Amino acid sequence: MNKKFPIWLHFVLTLAGLVITLYMIFLYAPEEMTMGEVQRIFYVHVPAAWVSLLGFIIIFIASIVYLMKRSQHADELAHATAEVGFIFCTCVLVTGPLWAKPAWGIWWTWSPRLTLTFLLWLLYVAYLMLRSYLVNPGRAANLCAVVGVIGFADVIIDYMAIRWWRTQHPQPVIMGGANSGLDPRMLATLLVGVGAFTILFFLLVRVRLSLAEMRRELSEIRHALAFKLSED
Amino acid sequence: MNSLKIIWSILLKDLRVEWRNRETLASMCVFGLLIVFLFNFAFESAREETLRLLPAVLWVAIAFAGVLGFNRSFSSERENDCLEGMTLAPVDPSMIFVGKMLANLLFLGIAEVVMAFFAALWFNFSFLPALGQLLLIAFFGTLGYAALGTIFGAIAANTRMREVMLTVLQFPIAFWILIFSIDATSNAMRGNPEGNWLAGVGRVGGISVVFTVASFLLFEYVLEE
Numbered sequence: 001m002n003k004k005f006p007i008w009l010h011f012v013l014t015l016a017g018l019v020i021t022l023y024m025i026f027l028y029a030p031e032e033m034t035m036g037e038v039q040r041i042f043y044v045h046v047p048a049a050w051v052s053l054l055g056f057i058i059i060f061i062a063s064i065v066y067l068m069k070r071s072q073h074a075d076e077l078a079h080a081t082a083e084v085g086f087i088f089c090t091c092v093l094v095t096g097p098l099w100a101k102p103a104w105g106i107w108w109t110w111s112p113r114l115t116l117t118f119l120l121w122l123l124y125v126a127y128l129m130l131r132s133y134l135v136n137p138g139r140a141a142n143l144c145a146v147v148g149v150i151g152f153a154d155v156i157i158d159y160m161a162i163r164w165w166r167t168q169h170p171q172p173v174i175m176g177g178a179n180s181g182l183d184p185r186m187l188a189t190l191l192v193g194v195g196a197f198t199i200l201f202f203l204l205v206r207v208r209l210s211l212a213e214m215r216r217e218l219s220e221i222r223h224a225l226a227f228k229l230s231e232d
Numbered sequence: 233m234n235s236l237k238i239i240w241s242i243l244l245k246d247l248r249v250e251w252r253n254r255e256t257l258a259s260m261c262v263f264g265l266l267i268v269f270l271f272n273f274a275f276e277s278a279r280e281e282t283l284r285l286l287p288a289v290l291w292v293a294i295a296f297a298g299v300l301g302f303n304r305s306f307s308s309e310r311e312n313d314c315l316e317g318m319t320l321a322p323v324d325p326s327m328i329f330v331g332k333m334l335a336n337l338l339f340l341g342i343a344e345v346v347m348a349f350f351a352a353l354w355f356n357f358s359f360l361p362a363l364g365q366l367l368l369i370a371f372f373g374t375l376g377y378a379a380l381g382t383i384f385g386a387i388a389a390n391t392r393m394r395e396v397m398l399t400v401l402q403f404p405i406a407f408w409i410l411i412f413s414i415d416a417t418s419n420a421m422r423g424n425p426e427g428n429w430l431a432g433v434g435r436v437g438g439i440s441v442v443f444t445v446a447s448f449l450l451f452e453y454v455l456e457e
Contacts, residue, residue: 122403126401126404126405129397133393142453149446151448153443153446157408157442161412
């Protein structure tokens, strides 16, 4: 990634963003009328959901770039994004039920958004499992890129399918609250949260990428060394 | 003409192999029947319950039986390095995909007929009044499912624990094909109380065609060394 934007600055920005988000969640945003304090999990839940969707979009683009240009960087980016995106998607699935139980009285329901998130999580799992179970690592990039592309097609179909599905089986309107009549202070908190989570996401991807780079360098050095030893 | 010939020869090869050992089709049929039998036995169902249960039972049985077949489809090619031979042949890899997919489609289709026949007997339910619609739904549902199964079977053949890998890849991605097939089947079996049956078939067909085309276009990268 860009060397002009040093990683320490990125780290400081992330830290600042998260501290501001925490302040806004607990001290700035007003208490929700019906759900009370528990609604504050919303400011973690929605940014994490956004980031996990963003993650799969990046995997898709990186997979296409890899298949077209054979760039190893694109493959490493897809891998790093998948690992980080998986963590955020898990975070969504943990915070969701924690919020749903007090708010709706149930841990889980197969409403469209929950279904979409769960399928996204399964896609992340499948992608990462494929990465670790491949016998021949030389083919990993190709095969994972193919799964990345088909997986993204699946995300788009999910997105359309839950609409069709909904038209057939009308759901009780329990998820409608988010956009209708959101207090401006709540909206501000949410937006800051989304920003902070996005910066955090890219920081983690960056750290993961530099790890991949080091691994690659190490294996190159090892190869060179083995070559030299065999010559001597 | 040439590409048709390639597809035909691959399909014929798979059929011949199957004719000689009869492993894939037999295991698919038996496994599918066991699922239908277990569900039938577990829920002693009246007619209204049958209408509710049977579409899901059938498609779940089809899904599991399909995964068995798709696993064999490429793992058998790895024995004796047949896959390498096919990859080295001067043909378009997409044609290999079409040939393998047609074989998978055919095997799963035969297994479906067997399962549906016994389901009709055990659940005491006649598919005949809506046979045309059901055949169309089954065709499109199976097409998309077999296309995904073929490409994921080829991918999973490169991994340790390939049986697990195939299911982990196949089910989340084929999820909506199954769900909409179940929905359309249920609608057709009830005599279309939810209105136009073409809309249901259209959804299954649309998703299946998208996945079939995507698998067709991406398959060459799977075989590439």
